[in-house]
Amino acid sequence: MENGRDQLRVEGERAILVGAILRGKEKDNDNLDELASLVSTAGGLVVDRFLQKISSINPATYIGSGKAQMLANRVQINEADVVIFNNDLSPGQIRELEKIVEVKVLDRSELILDIFATRAKTKQAKLQVELAQLEYTYPRLTRMWSHLDTVTGAASGGAGAVGGIGTRGTGEKQLEIDRRLVNKRITELKRELAVIEKRREREIDARSDVYKICLVGYTNAGKSTLMNSITGAGVLAEDKLFATLDTRTKRWKIDSSTEALLSDTVGFVRNLPHKLVESFKATLAEAINADLLIHVVDVSSDEVYSQIESVESVLKEIGADSNNVMVVFNKIDALTDMATLESLKTIYPKAVSVSAKLDHNIELLRERVSEFVKGKELHLVVTSRISDGKLQSFLNASAQIISQDYTDEFVLTECKIGTNKLKSVRQLKPEKIEIIA
Numbered sequence: 001m002e003n004g005r006d007q008l009r010v011e012g013e014r015a016i017l018v019g020a021i022l023r024g025k026e027k028d029n030d031n032l033d034e035l036a037s038l039v040s041t042a043g044g045l046v047v048d049r050f051l052q053k054i055s056s057i058n059p060a061t062y063i064g065s066g067k068a069q070m071l072a073n074r075v076q077i078n079e080a081d082v083v084i085f086n087n088d089l090s091p092g093q094i095r096e097l098e099k100i101v102e103v104k105v106l107d108r109s110e111l112i113l114d115i116f117a118t119r120a121k122t123k124q125a126k127l128q129v130e131l132a133q134l135e136y137t138y139p140r141l142t143r144m145w146s147h148l149d150t151v152t153g154a155a156s157g158g159a160g161a162v163g164g165i166g167t168r169g170t171g172e173k174q175l176e177i178d179r180r181l182v183n184k185r186i187t188e189l190k191r192e193l194a195v196i197e198k199r200r201e202r203e204i205d206a207r208s209d210v211y212k213i214c215l216v217g218y219t220n221a222g223k224s225t226l227m228n229s230i231t232g233a234g235v236l237a238e239d240k241l242f243a244t245l246d247t248r249t250k251r252w253k254i255d256s257s258t259e260a261l262l263s264d265t266v267g268f269v270r271n272l273p274h275k276l277v278e279s280f281k282a283t284l285a286e287a288i289n290a291d292l293l294i295h296v297v298d299v300s301s302d303e304v305y306s307q308i309e310s311v312e313s314v315l316k317e318i319g320a321d322s323n324n325v326m327v328v329f330n331k332i333d334a335l336t337d338m339a340t341l342e343s344l345k346t347i348y349p350k351a352v353s354v355s356a357k358l359d360h361n362i363e364l365l366r367e368r369v370s371e372f373v374k375g376k377e378l379h380l381v382v383t384s385r386i387s388d389g390k391l392q393s394f395l396n397a398s399a400q401i402i403s404q405d406y407t408d409e410f411v412l413t414e415c416k417i418g419t420n421k422l423k424s425v426r427q428l429k430p431e432k433i434e435i436i437a
Contacts, residue, residue, distance in 0.1 A: 018071065082103055117130075212290045218311055255366070259397075377416050391428040395417070400416040
């Protein structure tokens with residue numbers, strides 16, 4: 001058994017999960033399954049779960065000294081390396097808990113930040129994660145320095161050699177910096193990200209003549225798999241939380257006359273740390289500026305209702321237009337209870353049910369998107385300058401041309417076009433748009 005235990009420690013830290021539920025609010029946090037998935041994504045091994053009901057939050061230890069001592073006993077029995085709370089803890093609570101349990105203590109937000117640190121690939125994502133980590137951990141730096149000392153001292157002990165959950169990625173580098181320099185680094189990161197955000201906005205504006213669609217949804221809802229199914233994009237599609245951090249954009253030929261840019265975004269999660277949402281606003285600009293959002297829902301999840309609510313909450317927070325959202329129920333092949341799907345259809349009657357994995361109903365989704373993009377047909381006369389080839393090309397590609405009359409300076413194009421493309425026409429700044437009744 002000793003050899004087996006050592007092997008486990010090489011593969012990942014042994015974690016005990018803790019969920020503290022306030023009496024009367026049991027529905028807010030009634031299981032630790034999602035936290036277990038997060039730990040697995042971070043490379044940890046769940047060895048025990050400690051779910052407790054509490055009458056009130058203890059200011060010193062969150063769960064009270066008696067329950068904290070019970071937790072310490074579980075740590076010893078399971079030879080755990082880390083205790084991870086499903087709640088957000090204050091620096092003082094973490095400090096007191098660590099004195100009692102004598103191992104590292106993390107909260108849910110810190111775990112999510114750690115996962116993002118290991119998943120970030122592009123410069124933008126790395127900067128965003130570093131900023132979120134620094135802003136979140138700033139009041140916790142003293143405690144985390146002690147973590148780093150412990151981990152460094154245990155470099156020969158397997159998992160410690162790679163830093164361990166909660167001390168990896170940009171966080172590990174930044175915790176070696178003197179506290180006086182952290183604020184300066186935060187300012188630098190915000191400045192760099194502001195430059196990136198402006199550049200991304202210019203890129204989005206440059207694509208104003210192309211219809212923009214963005215996939216959003218709870219993490220692991222199947223957005224990347226759906227993108228692969230409908231575009232053949234070949235993007236990473238793992239059965240892990242936060243498999244996609246960086247926005248990927250591909251061209252999608254919806255039908256013979258309709259093309260769009262389709263973007264896949266970072267997955268949302270319940271109680272996503274606010275600082276993370278703030279930091280990722282540049283990445284989420286694709287969602288904010290999209291003409292259509294496709295909200296992908298894992299209909300097979302036991303938490304499907306709360307997941308939908310979490311996504312809608314984040315979309316509202318970033319200022320995305322809720323009127324341009326199409327709901328797609330994914331993973332219908334994994335459904336064991338069709339009653340859930342039928343119930344959801346009463347709430348979202350226009351939703352499309354698909355299996356991206358099996359390519360089931362993908363053509364129906366394509367038809368619905370095509371209808372949405374084209375919208376109600378408008379009869380227009382668009383006046384543009386002869387030199388404005390960009391606008392004329394857009395009309396030729398996106399509208400049904402009835403006639404085109406030329407003067408010395410202008411082209412008068414009579415056409416029929418969907419209402420949802422009128423915004424794109426206006427963004428190309430024609431001399432005049434006349435809507436014919």
